[in-house]
Amino acid sequence: MTDTWMVRNLRAVRGRAYPRVIGLMREPSWMIYGTVLPLFSITAYVYVYKFIGAKPEFVGYVVLGGAMTAFWLNVLWSMAAQLYWEKETGNLQLYMIAPISRMSLLAGMAVGGLFETTTRAASTLALGVFAFGIVLTLTDPLMLVLVFLATMVALYGMGMMFASLYLLFGREAYHMSNLLMEPVYFASGFYFPVRYLGFWTALGASIIPITLGLDAMRQLFFEGAPGDAFLPVQTELAVLATLSVVFIVLAKFSLDYMEKLGKSTGRLTLRWQ
Amino acid sequence: MKPAVETKSLTRVFEPKRKSGGKTVTALGGVDLRIEQGELFGLMGPNGAGKTTLLKILSTLLLPTSGKAYVAGFDVEKDYHAVRKRINMVSGGEISGYGLLTVKENLWMFSQFYGIKSQVAKDRIDSMLGTFGLLDKKNEKVRALSTGQRQKMNIIRGFVTDPDIIFLDEPTLGLDVNASRVIREYIVDWVEKQPEKTVLLTTHYMAEADELCDRIAVIDGGMILACDTPGNLKRTVRMDTTMSLDVTLMRDTTRFGSFKGVGKFTSHDDSEKGVTHLRFVLEDESPVSDIVSEVLRSGSRILSLQKSEPTLEDVFIKMVGKGLD
Numbered sequence: 117m118t119d120t121w122m123v124r125n126l127r128a129v130r131g132r133a134y135p136r137v138i139g140l141m142r143e144p145s146w147m148i149y150g151t152v153l154p155l156f157s158i159t160a161y162v163y164v165y166k167f168i169g170a171k172p173e174f175v176g177y178v179v180l181g182g183a184m185t186a187f188w189l190n191v192l193w194s195m196a197a198q199l200y201w202e203k204e205t206g207n208l209q210l211y212m213i214a215p216i217s218r219m220s221l222l223a224g225m226a227v228g229g230l231f232e233t234t235t236r237a238a239s240t241l242a243l244g245v246f247a248f249g250i251v252l253t254l255t256d257p258l259m260l261v262l263v264f265l266a267t268m269v270a271l272y273g274m275g276m277m278f279a280s281l282y283l284l285f286g287r288e289a290y291h292m293s294n295l296l297m298e299p300v301y302f303a304s305g306f307y308f309p310v311r312y313l314g315f316w317t318a319l320g321a322s323i324i325p326i327t328l329g330l331d332a333m334r335q336l337f338f339e340g341a342p343g344d345a346f347l348p349v350q351t352e353l354a355v356l357a358t359l360s361v362v363f364i365v366l367a368k369f370s371l372d373y374m375e376k377l378g379k380s381t382g383r384l385t386l387r388w389q
Numbered sequence: 390m391k392p393a394v395e396t397k398s399l400t401r402v403f404e405p406k407r408k409s410g411g412k413t414v415t416a417l418g419g420v421d422l423r424i425e426q427g428e429l430f431g432l433m434g435p436n437g438a439g440k441t442t443l444l445k446i447l448s449t450l451l452l453p454t455s456g457k458a459y460v461a462g463f464d465v466e467k468d469y470h471a472v473r474k475r476i477n478m479v480s481g482g483e484i485s486g487y488g489l490l491t492v493k494e495n496l497w498m499f500s501q502f503y504g505i506k507s508q509v510a511k512d513r514i515d516s517m518l519g520t521f522g523l524l525d526k527k528n529e530k531v532r533a534l535s536t537g538q539r540q541k542m543n544i545i546r547g548f549v550t551d552p553d554i555i556f557l558d559e560p561t562l563g564l565d566v567n568a569s570r571v572i573r574e575y576i577v578d579w580v581e582k583q584p585e586k587t588v589l590l591t592t593h594y595m596a597e598a599d600e601l602c603d604r605i606a607v608i609d610g611g612m613i614l615a616c617d618t619p620g621n622l623k624r625t626v627r628m629d630t631t632m633s634l635d636v637t638l639m640r641d642t643t644r645f646g647s648f649k650g651v652g653k654f655t656s657h658d659d660s661e662k663g664v665t666h667l668r669f670v671l672e673d674e675s676p677v678s679d680i681v682s683e684v685l686r687s688g689s690r691i692l693s694l695q696k697s698e699p700t701l702e703d704v705f706i707k708m709v710g711k712g713l714d
Contacts, residue, residue, distance in 0.1 A: 123504060124503070124504030125504075127501045127502075127504050127505075127507075128501055128502045128504070130501060131497070131498045131499070131500075131501025131502055132498070132501075132502075134490075134494065134497075134498055134501075135487045135489065135490055135494075135498065138489070138490065138494070139489055142489050143489060205484055205485065206480070206483055206484055206485050207485050207486070209448075209450055209478075210478070210485050210499065210502075210546075211502070212449070212450055213448050213449060213450060213473055213476065213477070213478055214473065214499075214502035214503060215470060215473040215474040215502075215503060215504075216502055216503075216504070221502075379449075379450065379451055379452045380452045382403065382445070382451055384450050384451075
């Protein structure tokens with residue numbers, strides 16, 4: 117292949133995805149903190165639901181939601197905060213002088229993160245299903261794949277947008293991510309169907325793509341779920357597809373704006389450099 | 390032939406943050422510079438002189454406040470995509486990359502940001518690791534490398550993309566003699582073998598600048614004070630006499646500055662050895678007897694005295710009014 121703009125950027129995506137993919141194999145400690153630890157909070161919810169006599173589907177909802185927390189954590193800590201960390205280590209300026217689109221760097225992070233996190237989430241889900249004897253009744257696998265992909269594109273698109281906003285905001289990325297963790301667990305219905313928060317709250321929370329993604333996946337995985345659904349699956353898929361486009365376009369604009377502002381104020385590099 | 394780098398009245402002003410009460414800083418105050426293709430060009434100046442700001446502008450990381458900068462004939466402000474294809478940059482003390490990757494993987498990753506074919510990149514990396522004596526470290530994780538090994542890896546990162554122009558910001562900072570020598574030899578070799586390639590180097594080490602550079606610009610306070618070959622720069626102080634004196638520790642050396650005929654002087658104490666090193670740039674040799682008398686009057690003993698050939702340090706002291714340390 118000749119060195120066209122597209123080829124160069126695809127190679128950049130591959131290059132930036134590599135550390136995350138290889139990291140999964142190189143640091144197996146993730147099996148403990150990425151798979152087993154989420155099971156503790158899942159277990160707590162499972163026992164609460166059993167104690168209060170909730171429908172059996174709720175156990176499945178919690179396991180699926182608990183597995184999906186890995187994606188939100190990955191988006192917050194390894195996408196949104198990433199450019200901030202990269203600046204701290206001096207990588208950001210090397211990324212900025214490279215002759216590639218900044219979007220391909222973030223896309224590389226997203227692809228690598230997605231691979232890494234899907235492995236973790238699938239492991240948690242498998243463990244949860246095994247531990248709590250959950251029955252998954254998958255009725256429409258194609259729709260599930262579409263919903264999952266649309267959720268991930270929208271979610272990581274949001275992470276790409278956050279990446280430049282974190283850098284622009286200039287505060288400690290650590291605090292920003294902490295601030296966005298628990299409230300989103302709650303508002304997006306990670307541990308219960310979001311419908312029970314009321315229509316308007318659920319609608320507001322739908323700006324976080326995982327809200328609708330999780331709601332749709334629950335409907336596709338569990339027979340009794342439609343009664344607990346917020347919106348029909350097709351509607352949720354359409355909204356997720358729209359959010360994907362919106363977030364990626366916004367990410368591109370915010371990255372361009374961040375780069376322009378960073379170049380005029382000197383924020384792309386550390387002061388000592 | 391278009392110059393590799395050209396700046397015209399290049400100015401960069403940093404405004405303080407609102408409510409910070411800080412002062413406006415003029416990092417570059419109208420820099421005019423022309424670096425030809427094939428040159429190994431040095432930029433010498435004390436901390437805060439504007440060297441790194443200039444490199445950041447040329448490498449498209451920072452916008453000028455006014456003036457123009459061209460790299461490989463392209464405007465760094467408007468044609469930054471074209472500039473980025475042709476450059477790379479390495480800084481001293483850099484900790485770029487990811488510690489969990491091996492040396493080879495790390496270099497490969499950065500090569501991918503320049504669209505280099507994977508196999509081509511791997512071959513180049515192997516060859517360069519051999520040149521830098523790091524072949525046995527290629528499968529070591531980056532976090533396990535020593536400072537010198539890491540900086541050699543950084544240098545490879547910069548050169549592996551085969552840039553037309555490379556910016557090296559203090560590339561041998563804090564390295565031992567051997568690691569510095571390997572890096573210096575590589576830089577010289579790279580330019581000699583490929584006459585169309587250009588290196589812009591900032592350094593604190595005068596001897597390094599003298600050894601490596603075809604031309605040197607002395608920068609201070611955001612202004613270029615002089616720009617010429619090391620030989621010509623040294624000739625500008627040839628009219629003056631440079632004298633070095635080692636004496637037993639002297640408490641007060643301030644009086645030397647007021648002696649008639651003393652242009653500049655520096656002193657520094659080596660408490661461990663009990664020696665004060667004095668260095669004078671003299672307009673002529675007439676103050677020598679006064680200097681010797683003052684040393685003896687203060688109760689110190691002269692350990693050695695020598696008249697020196699001018700060095701870049703002398704040039705620097707003459708122009709900037711102080712040494713680099």
